[in-house]
Amino acid sequence: MTTLAPVKLVSDEELRKYFPDLPKGPLDSFRKKASFNWRRMKLVYDNLATIKLKHDIWTFMEKNPLFHHSNSPLTMDEQRQIAVKRMYSIYNEKFATFEKIIEEPRSFQAEAEALFMFDSSLSVKTSLTFRMFSNTIQGSGKPHHYHFIEDIEKAKIGGCFALTEVAHGSNAKGMRTTATYCPQTRQFIMHSPDFEAAKFWVGSMGKCATHAIVYARLVSKGKDHGLHSFVVPLRDPKTLKPYPGVTVGDIGEKIGLNGVDNGFVMFNKYRIPKDNALDKLGGVDDAGDYQTPFKDPKKRFGASLGILSGGRVHITSISTNYLQKAIVIAIRYSAVRRQFGPDDADEETPVLEYQQQQIRLLPYLAATFAFRVFCSWFGVQHVKITIDNFTGQGENMANMGVEMHALSSAVKPVCGWTARDGIQNCREACGGHGYLKAAAIGDIRNDNDANCTYEGENSLLLQQTSNWLLGVWDRRHQLTAEHSPLGSLEFLYNVDDTLNKTCPWNSVDQFAEPANLVEMYRWLTAYTLKMTHEKVSRLKRDGNTPLQAKNDSQAYHAVALSVIYGENYILNHFYKTASSFPDAACREVLLQLVALYGGFLLEKHMATLYIGGYLSKQQGLFLREAVLWGCRRVSAEAVSLADTLAPPDWCLNSVLGAADGEAYKHIQNKVMTYPGSMTRPEWWRDVVFWDSYVSSKL
Template identity: 70%
Template sequence: MLKLNNQAVTDDQLKELFPDLPAGPLDVYRKKARFDWRRMKLVYDNLETLKLKNDIWNFMRENPLFRHREATPSLDEQRHITTKRMYAIYSQNFIPLTKIGVEPRLFQSEAEALFMFDSSLAVKISLTFRMFSNVIQGSGRSHHYSYIDQAQQGEIGGCFALTEVSHGSNAKGMRTTATYCPEKKQFIMHTPDFEAAKFWVGSLGKCATHAIVYAMLISKGKNHGLHSFVVPIRDPKTLKPYPGVTVGDIGEKIGLNGIDNGFMMFNNYHLPKEAILDKFGGVDDNGDYKTPFRDPNKRFGASLGILSGGRVHITSISANYMQKAIVIAIRYSAVRKQFGPDNSSEELPVLEYQQQQVRLLPHLATTFALRIFCTWFGAVHITMAIDNITGGSGQDSASLGIELHALSCAAKPVCAWAARDAIQACREATGGHGYLKASALGELRNDNDANCTYEGENSLLLQQTSNWLLAVWPRKHQLSPSDHPLTSLNFLENADHILNNTCPWTKVEDMMEPANIIEMYKWLTAYTLKTTYEKVESLKAAGRDNFQAKNESQPYNATTLSIVYGENFILNHFYKSAKDFHDLECRKVLLKLVSLYGVFLLEKHLATFYIGGYLSGRGRGGVCVREAVTQLSGVLAGAAPALADTLAPPDWCINSVLGHADGEVYKHLQNNVMTYPGALARPEWWRDVVHWQTYATSKL
């Protein structure tokens, strides 16, 4: 029995949810694992979240609507089937929107269960119901909650409209306006031109009836900045747009085509005064601006916590994609055999080759790191949203919102790029078969690609984080816990002393010790902040203004700083979670994964360690780091298939001929090829092959 968070979980309970896996070629590796793959799930899940995912998967498996299609449907068919599936899931009410006392991790688990089946479905239901309602709960007042009730009943569907054609990451540059008219007690929403049109709005293209629209609030001739409004855009009974609203679909995308992304413009569209979500700021009947925050930055900081929800969610989306891809690649690598020792006819699984280990195992470690972090991070944001509803946060929400904004602006790029690199590595590591659509890796790669740009293009988002960190550095000695309630600035404790240190470790074994890796990363994070700050200040001293100074300090300084800051937090969270895990055998493996994730990150920043003088000599420290990556990958290779079992969704859900739990790759491949629609049939255009000369001549 394992006891987590005062909740006892028995092996029988776990086995009931996750029966024995089918026998097959993967058994050779599974027998090598000394840890229980089911128990390992509890490092990021609990019994309640596991049951929820199981309930969702059982519902989908038994419903014909959720059967996968072999051939790619048309764009309209993808939109249609995703919408039907969304309502089928939503009608089950697995997590009631009005249930305030719910375990926050349940929302993460619901999303994970859906992403393991279909990305478009998961995003669609999140945008239409979850995000729409969460923003209203976080930024609105009681008179807005009727919209949540309507969404709960499925009477309306929402969307989130922030990005404009010519402005995305720069939220302060948005040009859609909402001008208050005190005579009519109305806001007049207007789009000055197409460049100000709301764009990329998920679920808007065909379906949404209401939108959370972000617009510049103008009253008495003064612009009070970006505020959110609940805006009816289509008649819920006819889906026809209201007069004054132009709305449409933006067309086919690289991936996620089950989601109807759309655009929207307003032509002096009148809204009642109550449309504004004014918990953090609004106008009275006379048009005078009112806010509970004296400092406008505090108001913006509190609202940032709400705006961070999309980025927080994307960190978990990235982890979901990565999780699915690494399961497929690891299982395939344990079955696929190629070559072998000299003078031997025996072929070895490609997982036994060091190059395959080094190209996959660090990504497996990263998947566990991100899965654990993202589950926690999502719960933090949901808890903050609940506190906003119940009034439990007050002014404290400002500092939490600002830190959450900074951390999400770093974590979202870190996670999205980690998933991008991992999925590509998995695609290549599975060889030619990985290029088949039936491998599922291509769709994962395309769907994840959106994570690198939406809710803020990654490189631009990193500037948000570095700006906050640069403002923190001069007062590093005066920081208190209230300045960073999530503890993301702990690396600044004794920063001056840490920065005077050099690496005391000279052996590979030392580089594998998690505590040592943590110390090295603490130095790296403090060093990149210090040098970035000095670079900005030196540019200002040379006559650059603030914008120029920050602009000219992005490559190799501010960008690296934000990435390292995000990686440092994720690494520390992973280490703490591994150390605190109750099961001994699982803990041993988790700590090895922490080490591999840590040295994998360190290797990317070796140049900075040498430039900063932390590592010196003839590169022995760097050699040790790289050797640690290689050795740890080899040590974990035998356990990799069992670790993949921990991460894996059900076979019908993963939907990959290369990633089934039974390891029968070639049987599944044969079945897929032989039954693919039209695979064995003569093409209808066969005459164009046989009589090509006739057709070619006739056109001359």
């Protein structure tokens, strides 16, 4: 498994420049319990360059009045407008240029995280308008396309990425937008046969985008060559009015992320130049004959998958950002909130010390660190794929692209669903105050919800992974490192020996040992793949078509397989990263988090572990006790771990999650200053009228 470069520890003095001492207050007693340096822990997923980048972005935003949070709710149009102003303000500063990303690949995610910690709409819109548009051209285009990149870098145009249609999303083969080549004019004719074929849910298209990367079926000389990408002008950059033949608009208000103007577009025999086809991996010549550098169509498709995985790779980090904010708020507030306690005690007990609060929150704290570490690495891998495509220097791109596609199709649901459940637990664990908008968790929850559906609805997306894994099983004994450049198939090495084993551990301590949990996951992943393959094969032998066989093996088999495969990779990566971290105190706490995360996951799959005969007798009870023991151990470190993850207070913008722990003072200030909170409503006569009316009838 590939890992990030070895961590270079920096001095405490350097870290203190970016992270000053935290304010004194109610959280001090918990912070004194911590056994590690909360600043140094940041280096498990950051380095000095990314720390400085985030600091520079936050410093710029804090000093700029444009980034002050509004004290009153904004309309949808106001949210759209402020997101655009902030986006251009940030983009003009050139915090993470293409050159800087090449020098430090993690800077792309660092910039996105910094923006997300302030406002998710701002980060999503910036990424869609500039990064995703430019990256796709770099990966799929040729030198004559680079003028679009130059224009986007100068903000002369604004981009978007149009794949999904009204009636088709996950099934890309069913999409119906066409690009028919006309050799006489050297043009492609873009056409949408009806509204069901309209490109839909396209971020930044609704009001602002001037150009789109459109995926359409390339048709030439009567032959359909499947989906290909095109740079399609939508609006005049000087007037923002749509071109003739283009019907484009905004799809309206959503559950969340309303600073992002999602849109739709339809084409009515709209002509674009032939040179606008992104044909690096395949396209037509001037005469209309199809050309591709790949003799094997599967390899062309495999190479393109690596580029197309960018959205899913980014969403794993997006989900982590949401969970990161929510868990910081919930942990800090749980250390402040006191309820009940021994009768002879002078003070009530912080709710963080109760077992049920710990089991609801601390496994998600561990998951946040696991995801943060994984996403930092995963984002770098995709940046490298993009750069390799751009420079033409990549090797084994077909296998790399296919594995990146399969892995991203698994970890995107894993991260999205874990964030969904974790954020909801954070909201509930904060009690009634967690329902306040000023607590910020509600907006986090609503904004994260989209991660479970866009770039592929999670349950359907998992089929991409399971289909690949089922094909791998038959050649498991011939696998080499070349077939799995990212190392996600390591669980299949010596798989027969793995599956012949049963669990040898019989104590709580042994079930809390990270290496043992990693070994258990190796067995679980291999077993789930074997059983899914046998189920599909049995259904086919019984006369079912391949489609029926796969459909009837989803629940309890294929879906679980893909989830477990993704979890296994994240857990392994977290364990290897934690084990090699040079700071001993941080390493010990990280391994505790590995144990808690791994045990929490395995407990959810306990039925499969017993069904497969891996666990027996009391071993499941030992596993559960190990999870509870892990929660107790991590609880002493929890507030300082939250401090490691926390953005500045003005970014977090939560009355419950401030670093000073003065939650009740912040609630008081918020409710006392909320516009109109203590004034008579304009509709006060409606109250008085009905009171008088009822009295007159008595």
